[in-house]
Each structure stands twice: as structure tokens, then as C-alpha cells.
Amino acid sequence: MIRRVLLLFSAGIIAAMGLAACNGDDDGDDANGVGNGDSISMDMGEFYFDPDDISGDAGSELTIELENTGSQVHNFTIEEGDARGDGFDAWPDSEVQLELTEGESGSLTLSLPDEAGEYEFICTIPGHYESGQWGTLTVN
Numbered sequence: 769m770i771r772r773v774l775l776l777f778s779a780g781i782i783a784a785m786g787l788a789a790c791n792g793d794d795d796g797d798d799a800n801g802v803g804n805g806d807s808i809s810m811d812m813g814e815f816y817f818d819p820d821d822i823s824g825d826a827g828s829e830l831t832i833e834l835e836n837t838g839s840q841v842h843n844f845t846i847e848e849g850d851a852r853g854d855g856f857d858a859w860p861d862s863e864v865q866l867e868l869t870e871g872e873s874g875s876l877t878l879s880l881p882d883e884a885g886e887y888e889f890i891c892t893i894p895g896h897y898e899s900g901q902w903g904t905l906t907v908n
């Protein structure tokens with residue numbers, strides 16, 4: 769009888785853990801990564817970011833939960849000043865970068881500029897940007 773009670777108790781804890789995991793991942797993770805001052809989940813690999821088109825409100829904070837699902841080192845970088853790609857706005861703040869080894873996860877909180885614009889995020893590992901590893905951050 770005692771053993772049965774313990775099993776039920778364990779099942780309750782596991783269910784609660786499952787719910788908690790869902791709660792941490794319920795906003796900004798759909799609708800093509802669109803988030804406003806909240807959190808976006810993003811994978812990076814050879815040679816992409818997924819999603820590669822994200823947005824947020826001017827002057828707000830945007831947290832990006834990154835996972836390197838590839839098989840080599842990658843980074844998420846917004847370079848200071850002029851972007852490499854044509855048509856992007858110059859990032860007004862100092863460089864932002866988070867580099868992760870394969871299989872590693874981490875998070876990065878961006879303070880979005882007060883000016884609306886389209887900014888470019890890239891992987892600066894040699895050859896990766898040229899292979900298409902870049903994306904667009906739209907500040908509304």
C-alpha cells in the first residue's frame with residue numbers, strides 16, 4: 769500500500785515538471801519567431817538560423833534562447849555599425865555575440881534600439897555567413 773502511494777506521488781511530480789517545461793516555452797516561439805519584448809527560441813546549425821526572421825518593439829528587451837543543433841561551433845552576432853548585407857541598418861550599439869559549441873544552449877538578451885529598422889544577425893565563423901548563415905531582426 770505504501771509503495772502504491774509513492775508511485776502515485778512520483779507520477780504527480782513528473783506531470784508537474786512537464787507542465788512547467790511547457791510554460792517556459794509558450795510565447796514568442798511560434799508565428800515565425802515573432803516576439804515583442806519577450807523570448808524567442810532559435811536553433812543554429814550548418815549554415816542557418818531557424819527562425820531567420822525575428823522582430824521586436826523599439827526600446828524593448830528581447831531574449832533569444834539559442835541552441836546549436838549543428839555539428840560545429842556557431843555564433844549569433846550583431847556587428848556594431850554597418851551590416852555586411854545590403855539594405856540593413858547600422859546597429860547603433862556595441863557588438864552582441866553568443867557563441868556555442870555543438871549541442872550547447874544559451875540565452876542572450878538584446879536591448880533593442882530606439883529606432884525602428886532592419887538589422888542583420890550573422891555567424892562570424894569564417895565561411896558561415898557566406899554560406900547563408902544570417903537572418904533579419906526587424907525592430908518595429
Ligand SMILES: [Cu+2]
Binds near residue numbers: 815843893901
Ligand atoms: Cu556558423
